[in-house]
Amino acid sequence: MFAGMDAQAAALVLARMQFAFTVSFHFIFPAFSIGLASYLAVLEALWLKTGKELYLDLFRYWLKIFSVAFAMGVVSGLVMSYQFGTNWSVFSDKVGGVIGPLMAYEVLTAFFLEAGFLGVMLFGMNRVGRGLHFAATLMVAVGTFISAFWILSVNSWMQTPTGFEIGPNGAFMPGPSWAAIIFNPSFPYRLVHTVIAAYLTTAFVVGAVGAWHLLRDRVNLHARKMFSMAMWMAALVAPVQIFVGDMHGLNTLEHQPAKVMAMEGHYQSHPDGAPLYLFGIPDDKDQKLDYAIAIPKASSLILKHDPNAPLAGLDTIAPDKRPPVWIVFWSFRIMVGLGFLMLGLGLWSLLARTRKKLYDWPLLHRLAVLMGPSGFIAVIAGWVTTEVGRQPYTVYGLLTTADSVSPIAAPAVATSLAAFVVVYFAVFGIGTWYIVHLMKDPPHPHEPALEEEERAPIRSAGITPAQHMDAQSDGAAS
Amino acid sequence: MAIIDPRLDGADRADAKPLWQRLGWMAAIWLASVLTLGVVAMIIRFWLNSPQS
Numbered sequence: 001m002f003a004g005m006d007a008q009a010a011a012l013v014l015a016r017m018q019f020a021f022t023v024s025f026h027f028i029f030p031a032f033s034i035g036l037a038s039y040l041a042v043l044e045a046l047w048l049k050t051g052k053e054l055y056l057d058l059f060r061y062w063l064k065i066f067s068v069a070f071a072m073g074v075v076s077g078l079v080m081s082y083q084f085g086t087n088w089s090v091f092s093d094k095v096g097g098v099i100g101p102l103m104a105y106e107v108l109t110a111f112f113l114e115a116g117f118l119g120v121m122l123f124g125m126n127r128v129g130r131g132l133h134f135a136a137t138l139m140v141a142v143g144t145f146i147s148a149f150w151i152l153s154v155n156s157w158m159q160t161p162t163g164f165e166i167g168p169n170g171a172f173m174p175g176p177s178w179a180a181i182i183f184n185p186s187f188p189y190r191l192v193h194t195v196i197a198a199y200l201t202t203a204f205v206v207g208a209v210g211a212w213h214l215l216r217d218r219v220n221l222h223a224r225k226m227f228s229m230a231m232w233m234a235a236l237v238a239p240v241q242i243f244v245g246d247m248h249g250l251n252t253l254e255h256q257p258a259k260v261m262a263m264e265g266h267y268q269s270h271p272d273g274a275p276l277y278l279f280g281i282p283d284d285k286d287q288k289l290d291y292a293i294a295i296p297k298a299s300s301l302i303l304k305h306d307p308n309a310p311l312a313g314l315d316t317i318a319p320d321k322r323p324p325v326w327i328v329f330w331s332f333r334i335m336v337g338l339g340f341l342m343l344g345l346g347l348w349s350l351l352a353r354t355r356k357k358l359y360d361w362p363l364l365h366r367l368a369v370l371m372g373p374s375g376f377i378a379v380i381a382g383w384v385t386t387e388v389g390r391q392p393y394t395v396y397g398l399l400t401t402a403d404s405v406s407p408i409a410a411p412a413v414a415t416s417l418a419a420f421v422v423v424y425f426a427v428f429g430i431g432t433w434y435i436v437h438l439m440k441d442p443p444h445p446h447e448p449a450l451e452e453e454e455r456a457p458i459r460s461a462g463i464t465p466a467q468h469m470d471a472q473s474d475g476a477a478s
Numbered sequence: 479m480a481i482i483d484p485r486l487d488g489a490d491r492a493d494a495k496p497l498w499q500r501l502g503w504m505a506a507i508w509l510a511s512v513l514t515l516g517v518v519a520m521i522i523r524f525w526l527n528s529p530q531s
Contacts, residue, residue, distance in 0.1 A: 078522065111512055111515055111516070112512060115511055115512065115515045116508045116509075116511045116512045116515075117508060117511075118511060119507045119508060119510060119511030119514075120504055120507045120508055120511070123507060124503065124504065124507050125488065125489050125492070126488045126489060126491065126492050127492055127500070127503035127504075127507065128492060128500045128501075128503050128504045128507075129489060129492040129493040129495070129500050130489050130492075130493055131493075132500055132501070132504050133489070136504065136508075449488075
């Protein structure tokens with residue numbers, strides 16, 4: 001793929017590949033921990049309100065998984081700030097005045113809300129009591145949301161930059177109003193769409209774990225509860241997400257029309273209503289869609305709410321300003337397809353609920369297990385759509401990606417990329433394996449807290465307590 | 479000072495303690511968590527700023 005490229009072009013492609021690889025890996029963990037932090041807050045609130053130990057058991061079960069996912073999210077995120085300095089120093093130099101403070105707020109939130117109160121969540125129940133512990137859980141949940149707020153504000157500003165001035169050295173400087181930078185035009189849509197995606201991602205993981213254990217023991221009350229809660233989320237939130245996604249798409253059409261053209265596969269303009277291409281093989285070289293399967297005028301209907309409304313195509317954009325269609329076209333379809341599959345599972349669960357078969361329909365449970373990773377795939381596909389669709393710019397319409405990269409040598413980037421691939425698969429592979437290992441163990445009554453596990457008596461090798469003694473201690477615990 | 483029922487365990491025992499004590503524990507654990515993360519961040523910062531990197 002590097003044949004015929006000069007050294008700088010090869011370095012640019014490698015730097016982009018490196019960032020795409022690290023951000024995709026990183027995004028998995030916050031997408032999970034944003035939703036899981038809120039789920040933990042809901043579980044603890046239900047425990048405090050109802051006094052039912054089942055909610056506490058589920059809280060403790062998912063808290064262990066949350067702590068591992070959170071740690072991996074922090075570690076995988078560190079690498080990207082390193083890349084801003086090494087591979088994207090020109091970008092950092094030019095836009096640092098605008099996005100630097102926003103990213104600093106994100107780090108402060110992560111430090112003082114998320115990481116700080118996570119310690120209380122993990123080790124504080126027997127020290128601070130129920131009320132303050134719940135306050136700490138809420139702080140972590142709010143912290144994950146505020147972190148997402150700042151990061152998505154930065155990303156949205158790169159998509160729809162507003163509120164800046166250009167300094168004498170060509171650098172972007174903050175204008176008179178920070179609100180204009182933070183609340184740029186695409187930010188509200190991207191924030192809502194991404195945070196809901198994180199909630200759905202978590203719901204489908206929780207649902208898959210519940211379904212997995214229901215397939216083994218359909219009377220497991222803990223598995224039933226988590227599966228039921230997850231399916232409520234799928235049924236109620238998936239349609240909301242489709243609606244929000246549509247709003248986000250309309251906003252993108254207004255501010256980044258070339259991205260929507262690529263998403264829709266519209267190489268040519270359609271003056272009398274544009275078709276909705278369900279399938280096709282984009283051919284960027286000849287600027288056409290091969291083997292297209294289309295619904296006539298449906299794209300105009302969706303995007304303009306008028307089947308005959310004209311829609312401009314990529315033929316109205318200068319060739320060097322067009323995003324690569326193949327990736328955007330397919331990543332968008334993967335995201336949308338998974339969104340509708342999520343809606344389908346949610347509706348099926350409603351049907352099962354009305355027929356009193358929610359816990360007694362193995363096919364539904366098998367599909368829920370299969371759909372467990374769907375949220376992760378959907379958020380990465382959505383991220384690829386929005387980022388590749390922004391090309392050839394880093395700051396849309398103002399700063400090209402080619403002008404953002406550091407003066408680096410391709411072999412150096414290739415070496416660090418190879419190192420990242422090896423280290424990421426090793427470190428995060430082990431972390432993910434450990435999370436899956438935790439999930440394979442069913443939640444059960446009297447789920448031990450982390451602090452209690454640490455204080456548990458150490459058994460001497462070869463000596464196993466008699467059955468009746470275990471039974472006695474179980475009785476004491478309850 | 480209130481006498482805490484020795485039969486209480488875990489969260490029940492913590493809830494029986496005065497608020498100032500529980501708030502103190504909360505502040506201490508929070509501070510320890512932030513300091514731990516701060517130490518890790520400083521190590522990474524020194525490593526990245528070291529002449530050979």
